[in-house]
Amino acid sequence: MIQSFAHLSPLPFETCWTSPANIAFVKYWGKKGHQLPANPSVSLTLKECVTTSKVTFLAGEKLSVELNLEGTRKDSFGIKIENYLRSLETMIPWVKNLKVKIDTSNTFPHGAGIASSASGLSAFALALTDYLYFMKPDSDPALFHRQASFLARLASGSACRSVYGGFVTWGMSHLEGSSDEYACPLEVHPELSHLLDSVVVVSDQEKKVSSREGHARLNEHFFAEARYAQAKNHFRKAIDALKAGDMEVVGSILEAEALSLHAMMMTSPDSFTLLKPNSLLLMDMVRTFREETKLPLYFTLDAGPNLHLIYPYSHRNKIETFINNELTPLSQRIITDSRGEGPQKC
Ligand code: PMV
DSSP states (O other), X not given: OOSOOOSOOOOOEEEEEEEEEEEEEEOOXXXXXXTEESSOEEEEEEEEEEEEEEEEEEEOSXXXXXXXXXXXXXXXXXXXXXXXXXXXXXXXXXXXXXXEEEEEEESSOTTSSSOHHHHHHHHHHHHHHHHHHHHSTTSOGGGHHHHHHHHHHHXXXXXXXXXXXXXXXXXXOSSTTOOSSSEEEEOOOGGGSSEXXXXXXXXXXXXXXXXXXXXXXXXXXXXXXXXXXXXHHHHHHHHHHHHHTOHHHHHHHHHHHHHHHHHHHHHSSSOOOOOOHHHHHHXXXXXXXXXXXXXXXXXXXXXXXXXXXXXXXXXXXXXHHHIIIIIGGGOSEEEEEEBOOOOEEX
């Protein structure tokens, strides 16, 4: 905990936060300790793909959570939040007397290749931080986002980066102020300050192996240490290139990271494959388009088969014509997003 919130008893409070998804350029894949990353990561916070959560906190006999997603009660998600809150009990002993109601909705469809855990859990962590600050009004306002990022990380690692807009880093690195415990915003070259992300949805089916399971499988991986060393090296190079405005280097790291992430999955002792044949076809088409046109279009992947195509706003006309004409037939749908400014209280 960044600040102490012990020795209080719950008061009623209601708040609402909208928080975005993010796409990692250097991936967090592999954990150490308690929800700490094995290597630093850097991501771009999106604009349109957001979760809005209205959260009510009340005093109760025991901890209970009711969660409604788009108006329908979702007990499986409610239990996840309840377990998460219970895990905070040593830091916030009075969570055991909280009755929490969450009404949440996403702007993007389920299974669209955009992880709702980052937007959803950062929205909840922001609401919780808002509540903690209400309960303890002398809390330092300058630490609000750091506190929210810390709490989001304990729910889902990548969620801690969604607390800030633009480019965001997380994990101990050469950068001043960096930490494994919370994320930090990163200033980049103005040339790269307006990137677009077109998500080419290859399959919207539920993935076979969860991120939690994927992180765990990496611990046993023969190449784990080599992967962490590669990610650290990519991180340094990506930061330098983002600051210098070098899209070519950023793009090459973006693709190498996506392929490494999936190579680790496919070569882990308990091997699994999330890529689909069309994912490979699309990667090939993006690379051929780039070679032929010299336009800066690059792909990345999350833990799923869907491609995130990253390109500068200044080249959107020609690139979007290519995406719409050539890639649409190989996809279920395409969602176009861009760099966002970060969460907002609604
Ligand atoms: O936050 P988690 O535990 O769902 O892990 C996210 C992992 C990746 O999305 C694959 C990479 C990342 O850094 O976002």
